[in-house]
Amino acid sequence: xxxxxxHGYYRIAxxxxxxxxxxDTRSVLRSLDKKEREQCRYMFKVNGTxxxxxNSPWAAFEALAGKTVTLTVGATPNPDKAINVVVxxxxxxxxxxxxxxxxxxxxYVEKKSxxxxxxIYVPDTKEWGESELLRQFYGQVNK
Numbered sequence: 561x562x563x564x565x566x567h568g569y570y571r572i573a574x575x576x577x578x579x580x581x582x583x584d585t586r587s588v589l590r591s592l593d594k595k596e597r598e599q600c601r602y603m604f605k606v607n608g609t610x611x612x613x614x615n616s617p618w619a620a621f622e623a624l625a626g627k628t629v630t631l632t633v634g635a636t637p638n639p640d641k642a643i644n645v646v647v648x649x650x651x652x653x654x655x656x657x658x659x660x661x662x663x664x665x666x667x668y669v670e671k672k673s674x675x676x677x678x679x680i681y682v683p684d685t686k687e688w689g690e691s692e693l694l695r696q697f698y699g700q701v702n703k
Contacts, residue, residue, distance in 0.1 A: 561587070561653075563617040567637035569602045570617040578659025579666065581699055585655045588647040596645050604639045605632035626651045662696070670703075678703035 562574040575587050589597050603611055606620040607629050621629075627649055634642040650656060662681045669679035678700030682689045 561589075563603070565613065566602070568613065569604060569637050569639075570611055570613060571602050571637070572600055572633075575600075576653065576656050576660040577663070578656065579663040579696075579699065581695070582659045582663070585650075585659050587656065588649055591647060592645055596643070599635050599643050600631075600633045600645065602634045602637050602642075603631060604634065604642050606630075608632075621649065624649055666696075666700075673703075676703060 561572050561576065563570040564573040565571070575589055577587050577590070578585055589600055592600070603617065603620075605611060606624070609620070611617060611620045628646060629649055630644050630646050632639070632642045632644050665681065666679040669677055680693060680696040680700055682693050
């Protein structure tokens, strides 16, 4: 996620997602139902501790990687209308942000070519590159 400072609180400015077939890397908000996700605009507390806006928003998550946490969030910058949601944090957003970048490129190519051209990003010719080729191939094979 990316955050921005707004009305005295951190607002969730962007949520990263990969492709539909990227089941191993999902946004932490994906586990929430639609109504709960709609409430996830402003972040007020992490595990009951108010988010200190004099620090980076990431400071609230220090030492919590991979753990289940309770976020106090709201659709508006009004903590009185906030709800609590429980999510399991990722160890790192690196793969999620990478998959989002690949999916954004794939959607761009699909739109510009009217669905005629496929897009597969192969980062290298080693094991990871082979894995990425196979992971993306069948979604693009008909183009």
